[in-house]
Amino acid sequence: MAQAVQKLVSKVPSLIGAAVTYSKPRLSTFWYYARVELVPPTPAEIPKAIEGASNLIKAFQTGRLGQTTVKDALRNGLVATEVLMWFYIGECIGKGSLIGYNV
């Protein structure tokens, strides 16, 4: 038993090295996409965002929204769901735990 534990402990550095070698290219692809797609909006982009929101409201008012294809509607629904999920992740961060409130 003690010998097995010793062998395991001696293998840990090589395991960590293997994990790093495995994850490095995947991490780099993640950063490659995240640096462009996941960054917070710069202050210059916020007026554009407000403009986009008002475009949406105008499209809703003129009834143009009824002309979206089902494919577009599904895609927009998926994007809206993703934005909603960010809210729940923020809630998990705010309450300090993953499942439930640790009061």
Place this chain on the structure above:
Amino acid sequence: MAPPVAVSPLIKTARWSALLLGMLYGKQRFDYLKPIAEEERRVEEAEKKLREEQERIYKQLSEANSDTILK
């Protein structure tokens, strides 16, 4: 690899403001629920003591009242 797509600024602001709002909401709700849970725990402690006391008295009485020859 496909080039990274340029995300519309509306989606970007919506995402990160949703994250911020979620953090604030989570913190606020946690601060609201914490004293309520502590109060509940305190009340539960007091009630538990009372119940155990009553159970002890009941047990003592029932032992005193039961007359069997297997004493």
